[in-house]
Amino acid sequence: MLETESITSLAARIARGEVRAEEACVEAFARVRRSDGELGAFLALTEESALSAARDVDRARDEGRPLGPLAGVPVALKDSLCTRGVPTTCGSRILEAWRPPYDATVVERLRAAGAILVGKTNMDEFGMGSSTEHSAYRVCRNPWDLGRTPGGSSGGSAVAVASRMALGALGSDTGGSVRQPAAFTGTVGLKPTYGRVSRYWLVAFASSLDQVGTFATDVRGAGALLTAIAGPDARDSTASARAVPRFEDACGRDVRGLRLGVLDEALHAGLDPRVAEAFDRAVAELERLGCEIVRISAPSLAHAVATYYVLATAEASSNLARFDGVRFGLREREGVRHLHELIGKSRDHGFGAEVKRRILLGTFVLSADAFESHYRKAQRVRRLLREELTRELGRVDAVLSPTAPTPALALGDHAGDPLAAYLSDLLTLPASLAGLPALSVPCGATPEGLPLGLQIMTRAFDEETALALGHAYEQVAPLRGARPPAAGAL
Amino acid sequence: MKNAELLHLATLAGLTLEPTEEPRIVAELSRVLAYMGELGAVDTGALEPLESPSEGGVPTRDDAPGAPDAAFRAAALAAAPETSDGAFVVPAFLD
Numbered sequence: 001m002l003e004t005e006s007i008t009s010l011a012a013r014i015a016r017g018e019v020r021a022e023e024a025c026v027e028a029f030a031r032v033r034r035s036d037g038e039l040g041a042f043l044a045l046t047e048e049s050a051l052s053a054a055r056d057v058d059r060a061r062d063e064g065r066p067l068g069p070l071a072g073v074p075v076a077l078k079d080s081l082c083t084r085g086v087p088t089t090c091g092s093r094i095l096e097a098w099r100p101p102y103d104a105t106v107v108e109r110l111r112a113a114g115a116i117l118v119g120k121t122n123m124d125e126f127g128m129g130s131s132t133e134h135s136a137y138r139v140c141r142n143p144w145d146l147g148r149t150p151g152g153s154s155g156g157s158a159v160a161v162a163s164r165m166a167l168g169a170l171g172s173d174t175g176g177s178v179r180q181p182a183a184f185t186g187t188v189g190l191k192p193t194y195g196r197v198s199r200y201w202l203v204a205f206a207s208s209l210d211q212v213g214t215f216a217t218d219v220r221g222a223g224a225l226l227t228a229i230a231g232p233d234a235r236d237s238t239a240s241a242r243a244v245p246r247f248e249d250a251c252g253r254d255v256r257g258l259r260l261g262v263l264d265e266a267l268h269a270g271l272d273p274r275v276a277e278a279f280d281r282a283v284a285e286l287e288r289l290g291c292e293i294v295r296i297s298a299p300s301l302a303h304a305v306a307t308y309y310v311l312a313t314a315e316a317s318s319n320l321a322r323f324d325g326v327r328f329g330l331r332e333r334e335g336v337r338h339l340h341e342l343i344g345k346s347r348d349h350g351f352g353a354e355v356k357r358r359i360l361l362g363t364f365v366l367s368a369d370a371f372e373s374h375y376r377k378a379q380r381v382r383r384l385l386r387e388e389l390t391r392e393l394g395r396v397d398a399v400l401s402p403t404a405p406t407p408a409l410a411l412g413d414h415a416g417d418p419l420a421a422y423l424s425d426l427l428t429l430p431a432s433l434a435g436l437p438a439l440s441v442p443c444g445a446t447p448e449g450l451p452l453g454l455q456i457m458t459r460a461f462d463e464e465t466a467l468a469l470g471h472a473y474e475q476v477a478p479l480r481g482a483r484p485p486a487a488g489a490l
Numbered sequence: 491m492k493n494a495e496l497l498h499l500a501t502l503a504g505l506t507l508e509p510t511e512e513p514r515i516v517a518e519l520s521r522v523l524a525y526m527g528e529l530g531a532v533d534t535g536a537l538e539p540l541e542s543p544s545e546g547g548v549p550t551r552d553d554a555p556g557a558p559d560a561a562f563r564a565a566a567l568a569a570a571p572e573t574s575d576g577a578f579v580v581p582a583f584l585d
Contacts, residue, residue, distance in 0.1 A: 101565030194543045208542040237549035238542070306526045317503060324504065326578050331571035339583035344506030356505060357518060360496070363503040364523065377529045379539030384532070386540060419521050435543025460545075 002027050002164040003483070007073050007221030008248060010167060011114075014072035017061060021072030025054035025116050028074040031165045032118070040140040041159035043079050044087045045119040050074070054116050068114030070228055075110055076166040078157050079120040080127060081212070082201035083107055090203050091123040091135040091153075094350025095329040104201035105236065106170060106212050106229040113228040118166050121156030125352045126320065127174050127205040129153050130425055132181070133411065134354045141411070142184060143484035144450055148408040151181035154215070158185040161215045162484055168225045169215040174205050175308050176404075176428025178213035179440035183403035183453025186442045186484065188470065190214045190222040193460045194435030195240040197226070198233035206315035209308075209432050219441060219470040223247035226463065242461055250464035251471035256290030258469065261396035265301040269426050272406040274446040278478075279402045282443040282454045285476050286400070286469070296392040296399065300385040304429040307385065309422055310365050310378035311433075317362025320355070323347060357418060386434040393436075393459045398469055401427050403440040403453030431457045439466040444478035449485075491520045 001010070001019060013019040029047050036042055057072045077083065080090045082100035089095045103111075110117060124134040132140040132155025140155045142148040143163045150159045154171025158181035161169050171178040173191040182189025191213040199210055214225035226247045233239040262283060267276070287293050325331040325346025332345035351359070365374040392399065404427060414421040431438035436457055443454035454473065458466045474480065496516050500507050507515065542548045563576075572579040 097571075098569055101562075101569055195545055208544075237551065238544045240545060300532070303529060303532055306529050309522065310526055310529065321504065325571065326580055327566070327570050329571070336581055339580050340504075341506070342581050343504045344500075347504055348506045348508070351505075353511075356507075357515065357522075359503050359505065360499050360515065360519060361522060363499050364519070365526070367499075367502065373530060374526060376539050377532070377534070378526075379541060380534035380537045381529055381532050383537045383540035384534055386543065387537075418518055419525055422522070422525075433543075460543075 002031065002074070002167060005167060006218045007070065007168045007216050007224050011070055011073050014057065015061070015067050021054040021057035021116065022051065024072055024074060025050050028118050028165055031163065035163055036165065038141065038146065039143055039159050039163060040138040041121055041156040041163065041165060042076070042119045043089060043091070043122050043137055043156065046086055046117055050116050050118050057114055057116070068112060069224065070110065071114030073115050073168060074118045074166045075115040075225070076118055076121050076157055076160040076169040077107065078154050078169070078171045079123055080172050080203045081107055081170060082203065083120065087120065088203070089137070090127070091125040091137060092350065092352070092355070093136045093330060094323050094347070098329045100201065102201055105198035105233050106202070109229045115228070121154070121160055121169060123156055124153035125355050126203070126316070127153040127172055127177055128316070128354050128358050130176070130180055130421055131409065131414065132156060134352055136352055139411065142408050144186065145408065148410050148450070149184070151184035151404070151408060153177040155181045157215050158182055158187055158189070161185070161187045161217060164217070167217060168221055170225070170229070171213050171215060172202055173211050173213040173432065174209045174312060175425050175432045178215065179428050179438060179453065179455060180404050180425070182215055182440040184408035184451060186451030186482065188216050188219050188222045188442070189440045190226060190463065190466070191431060191438050192226055192230065192463055193437045195238050196230050196437070196461065196463070198236040198239040200233055200235040204319040206312040207319065208315060209312060219439070219467055219474050220248045220251040222439070223251060223467045240461070245464060247463055247467055250467040253464070253468040255469050255472045257292070258397040258465070259292045259294060259395070260286060261294055261296035261392055261399045263301065263399055263401045264295055264297045265299065266401035266427055269405055271402060274407065275402045275405060275452055278444045278452045279454065281478070282473065283400060286473055289472050289476070294396060296396060298385065298388040298392060298430065300381060300388055301426070301430055303381050304385060304433060305423055305426055307378045307381045308425070308429045308433060309361070310374050311382065313358045313362035314365050314375050315362070317359045317366065320359055323350065354418070382433050385430060389430060389434045389436065397458065397465055399457040401455050403427060403455040407446050407450035407452060427455060436460055437463045437466055439470045441470040441474055442477060442479070445482070491516050491523065
């Protein structure tokens with residue numbers, strides 16, 4: 001049944017008694033067993049607790065008790081979200097043996113909504129990467145082409161949904177880590193406004209950029225998941241006190257007359273011709289749906305990559321200082337006589353190459369010599385970019401661009417060239433730096449069958465317009481309902 | 491970037507690097523830092539730095555200790571690699 005249902009359709013069928021939550025759960029794990037050896041989406045499975053939770057849903061329904069809005073729906077969690085007593089490694093050796101003492105707020109909220117949590121998904125170590133190749137544990141493959149990456153850093157969550165081992169998943173998006181893997185796997189990915197969702201017990205990478213986001217097989221599902229996890233949280237002072245709408249209700253809203261801005265600089269960002277062509281077709285479809293298309297400009301987009309990598313590495317070097325071999329995870333004992341050796345060796349052996357690179361970069365930009373010229377300067381460029389986007393969003397309802405400049409890359413394509421990998425994040429970074437919501441919705445595929453994504457960015461706290469547009473477009477998008485070949489063989 | 495600068499950064503960052511990985515890291519960091527250097531040419535006028543996109547700016551709390559939380563303390567200690575008498579154990583830090 002997972003092959004054909006969505007989050008909202010399955011929840012409705014379970015609520016009506018047409019399907020048992022246990023059946024859906026059993027099917028999810030059967031699919032994991034058949035395909036995840038090859039795909040590598042999961043780092044840990046929670047089959048026993050999932051089955052128990054599914055039976056609780058069925059019992060509640062049998063007894064006529066009220067069900068949560070996601071009751072019985074299999075959902076996967078990125079491994080950067082803490083789960084009490086369940087491994088939470090962030091894709092890093094340094095947290096291999098660690099078991100969190102608490103659940104993240106979003107995990108508590110999913111449980112309260114009745115979701116069935118099936119396991120923890122593969123990721124680039126601490127979210128640092130765009131391909132999931134920087135996982136310390138296993139290779140994660142794109143189900144549309146097993147020789148390619150699923151994108152990242154939330155690649156495992158994207159693959160779990162694309163292959164329907166779960167119908168929804170949570171990821172975290174610091175510079176595009178939900179939207180880009182969604183685009184590469186033909187799934188829907190939503191990064192909400194900064195502050196819309198609590199980050200409590202999300203392991204921090206870059207605190208002024210991190211935001212929990214949702215994956216689903218359709219736009220409505222991505223909205224329904226957001227409804228379940230959004231809202232104020234006394235334990236995260238950046239979580240907004242704003243009221244939370246039922247985001248999924250924006251799907252079906254009339255989009256005629258909306259003004260959509262095509263970001264000029266994005267079109268000159270070295271787009272793969274196949275991406276440019278699919279994007280043009282998507283824009284034309286939205287115009288046919290009654291939207292008005294205008295060209296807009298944010299010249300500072302050209303500096304988004306440099307700005308992001310200064311700020312994200314600075315924040316990462318501070319946040320990851322907590323991993324010292326004393327309080328969490330890996331502790332190196334061999335040849336250790338002094339505290340500084342314990343810290344240095346535990347970190348050197350526990351962190352992978354990309355994490356060490358970013359900690360070193362962050363340490364540099366925060367050093368006395370570079371603080372003004374790099375760190376403070378990047379914060380000023382960040383404000384400039386946000387002002388440009390805010391100005392443009394004053395005259396349009398949404399900003400359109402491709403989600404990524406290329407389709408999914410082959411495994412190993414960026415090995416040895418970190419700068420090339422950083423540059424590929426260009427189109428997802430503006431929403432991250434400005435704290436704006438952005439949705440990636442599938443917009444067809446390359447002639448080779450690799451999925452592509454359309455990104456819809458809107459004003460702060462206006463996820464609903466992005467969802468309304470994404471849903472309207474989804475109904476007419478090419479290859480709607482297509483399934484990846486690796487999942488079709490299940 | 492020179493190797494000596496990398497070693498200084500590694501000390502600041504609490505990392506002990508393997509000597510064999512140093513030349514590669516120097517080359518990679520040099521390239522990325524050169525790219526980041528482009529920001530110097532951006533005209534940001536009198537704009538103030540943006541530290542957080544949070545609606546209320548960067549929230550702060552009172553500079554005061556929170557109430558003791560025995561459950562949190564016990565959970566934190568239970569998750570640590572080595573403890574003794576309710577404290578984290580570290581090797582010597584003075585000669």
